[in-house]
Amino acid sequence: MDKPVIVALDFANEVECIDFLDQFPKKQSLFLKIGLEMFCQYGYPFVKKLRERGYNIFLDLKLHDIPNTVKRTCQMIAKWDVQMLTIHASGGSKMIKSAKEGLAGSNTKLLAVTQLTSLGQVELTNELQVTLRSQDYVTRLAKLAFTNGADGVISSALEVPMIKEVTSESFLCVTPGIRPKSSKIGDQKRVATPNQAKKLGSDLIVVGRPITQAKDKYNAYVKIEKEWNK
Numbered sequence: 001m002d003k004p005v006i007v008a009l010d011f012a013n014e015v016e017c018i019d020f021l022d023q024f025p026k027k028q029s030l031f032l033k034i035g036l037e038m039f040c041q042y043g044y045p046f047v048k049k050l051r052e053r054g055y056n057i058f059l060d061l062k063l064h065d066i067p068n069t070v071k072r073t074c075q076m077i078a079k080w081d082v083q084m085l086t087i088h089a090s091g092g093s094k095m096i097k098s099a100k101e102g103l104a105g106s107n108t109k110l111l112a113v114t115q116l117t118s119l120g121q122v123e124l125t126n127e128l129q130v131t132l133r134s135q136d137y138v139t140r141l142a143k144l145a146f147t148n149g150a151d152g153v154i155s156s157a158l159e160v161p162m163i164k165e166v167t168s169e170s171f172l173c174v175t176p177g178i179r180p181k182s183s184k185i186g187d188q189k190r191v192a193t194p195n196q197a198k199k200l201g202s203d204l205i206v207v208g209r210p211i212t213q214a215k216d217k218y219n220a221y222v223k224i225e226k227e228w229n230k
């Protein structure tokens with residue numbers, strides 16, 4: 001069976017977003033990522049609306065707070081019937097465990113963001129003063145997420161083989177920073193094409209602007225989905 005491409009719904013408002021979704025055939029099953037831009041404007045009613053339309057939802061809130069706050073927030077989100085939720089792995093072991101406890105009883109997969117795909121080695125070293133090589137930093141955070149109960153991580157596709165090696169083959173690697181050959185890279189740093197992501201073993205890819213800002217958005221989606229599944 002074909003693996004879905006998760007589409008990042010980063011739009012200025014709901015009208016633009018619904019107009020985008022209406023460009024897909026009615027029967028098309030879609031996996032959609034709701035991020036901070038839409039969630040901060042429309043909150044849970046928007047999530048509910050998209051679930052009621054039958055879409056699978058990846059709620060990308062990248063929670064990062066003290067364990068008690070994260071746990072209580074996850075307890076609320078657990079009732080929303082979303083497929084995936086993000087936290088930051090750098091919140092530490094207790095925060096990751098608390099997030100997982102908060103989601104107990106739900107089917108929501110917990111994914112921990114390792115190093116944002118918009119950060120390269122230069123930012124890691126010069127701005128964050130992290131002395132590790134980027135790939136070591138990513139695998140360290142992935143291990144932390146794995147040992148504390150997360151279901152998977154968010155990383156660049158480039159790091160997937162290393163992550164699977166230090167965790168488990170079944171530990172989910174969901175990878176944004178996907179750019180087909182002709183696309184603009186924009187603010188992303190650690191990027192891969194859909195085909196590279198497939199070869200590197202990504203479980204799911206996340207694609208935003210190469211689809212949402214394309215002239216023919218449905219066609220852009222279909223092309224990426226084909227490259228990802230070929």
Ligand SMILES: O=c1ccn([C@@H]2O[C@H](COP(=O)(O)O)[C@@H](O)[C@H]2O)c(=O)[nH]1
Nearest residue numbers: 008035115116117176177206207208209
């Ligand atoms: O490390 C990360 C974590 C999350 N994202 C999110 O994925 C999409 C990517 O959108 P593009 O337009 O394809 O760049 C976006 O919503 C980010 O918030 C990420 O890029 N990197």
